[in-house]
Amino acid sequence: MLKNRFGLGLMALAAVGFAFAATGCDMEGRSYMSIGTAGTGGIYYPLGGTIASRLSAMDEEGRQFTAEVTGGALGNVRLLQRGEMDIAMSLGSTAYQAYHGVDEGTQPFTDLRVLAPLYPNVVNILVPRGSTAGSVEDFEGLRVSVGAAGAGTEPVSRMVLDAYGLGYDDIRVRYLTFSESAGALRDGSVDAAIISVGYPAAAVMEVMETGDGRLLPITSPWMERLTSEHSYFFRSVIPAGAYRGVEEDIHTIAEWNWLLAREDLPDDVVRNILQIVTEERDRLIRVTPIANQIDMEALRSAPIPLHPVTQAWVDEHLP
Template identity: 50%
Template sequence: MPRHSSLTFAPFRRDPAPRARVNGRRRHRAIGAAVLASAAVLGMGACAGGEAGQAFHSIGTGGTGGVYYPLGGSLAARLSAADSAGRYTAEVTGGSVENVNRVMAGQIDLGFALGISAYEAYHNGIDGGAPASDLRVIAPLYPNVVHVLAASGSGIGSVADFAGRRVSVGSAGSGTEQTAQQVLAAYGLSYDDVSVQYLSFSESAAALRDGALDAAILSVGFPAAAVLEATTAGGVELVAIDGAGRDALLEAHPYYDVGTIPGGAYPGADTEVATVSMNNWLVGRADLDTRIVDHLLTILRDDREELGRVHEMAGQIDLAGLARAPIPLHPAAEAFVPGG
């Protein structure tokens, strides 16, 4: 684990007055409110118990276009088949930060989350809230790789060149936005230095192609569909995270690892690109039923090949990752640590 340096970063907070927003954000907020209302109903159902004595359990995933949702749906189906006492559903959510908050609020039982979201919530809280001391890692997932994209001919050869540019940092409040803030800070920049754009992965790809954006930061497994979309059309390049900026990032935040994007992973990128990576996790509360944890980890241990048919990233799941969790493990997960 990298040592911490004197470089510090402010706790993650959403920009209270973003310079640019995606069209339809108000509609998205309304949808989010509806999802939360549905979650409350599900929560009451879980307390009362489902049909034939089954309890309802929900898994917070992400948007339908990412990896979280299809993988979460497959896990929910397998958990429902394996656990005669429970019925599981996968919910569309805003991603890591929302999942962590809803897990802690008791609105969902399990949530997909980036290491950054779990770590910051556990140690520092999110949006000024109290530290989530009851948050626990339930299972390791696959690694996300930080992709930095820039428009060809923009003169951007490093994150340090982002000053004054239009930069997408991901959807507001997402794990990618948390990552983007820290990447910028490692290169001596903040939101005050760039024109912040809160775009999804696919929106970022389209904006780069159309010349409406200079650069984008995406935290995602590779090969990523949005990055393929952007680079296949040409006019978009991968930018390395290396040198003093990467060193500062690794030393300041223990959930990052040295990463690379292999040569040939994307059109026009024939040589390896240096970057950083971060693992994804399934998180839950410390009081989550041991039965659920046992079933889930057994599935991840024994059914990875089947899960890989749903999404190739599932093939990278390794329970050995439990030993490198960024926050404490659920007590039932400790029995699944290889060699533990």
């Protein structure tokens, strides 16, 4: 069961770091390295900023690491594949699809590697309190927020809908951010929203605490379909009492967020990352309590190959 923001100075440094990262220089000898996060209002940015700050302090080569404001999980992997980013925060589903070149018109990103796990994203399926919908199968013809275009939630929404036999042609699609989805549910401009996010989630809390929303479970046979067809999904629970009005466990699916890079990321950088998420995890927890959910055991079921340094860590610590 799954139980801060940085100032303008960091954003300015991020812009400088991006300029250096985009030059196409060889990894070795680089002065600046970038970490793709997301918008400043989510979890990725403060977490990535803390990791970047610590990596800069630890780096014996004098490299400076910066947290980049980006469009999120999907865009980060694309930037990584184009060589415009050095490290990316992203979802297991996004990593898997990029590695295998699942999306039409994309080349397999076979150089993509997992560095370390972060925290799980839980799939929240929300409808207004007075909705008659009892399941995703009832969403046909409804206005459904599937997440912002380019964000990690959007492809997850596609997979959830597909498991229930629905496609975008069967619903009225709305591409909204988490906060926009919460507002739209409250003012009645959407009929449902799918939000894949770490637990607890501010957007979900906003809807539930005002009594405007209701969470729908994923039940059999759709649960089995999702977890068997997509190896990066696993069973999860939003526990009773997690949000106002949740009086019993809500069964759903989840997937891990990961730190990713190309295989040529210098070994010493990867070793420092592993030290941060294991021995120095308290630093991350002070920035966002969700870092308490980091579980190195997740590396046993990573959706794509591990970086050689990470693989060596697993061989030593998780035999």
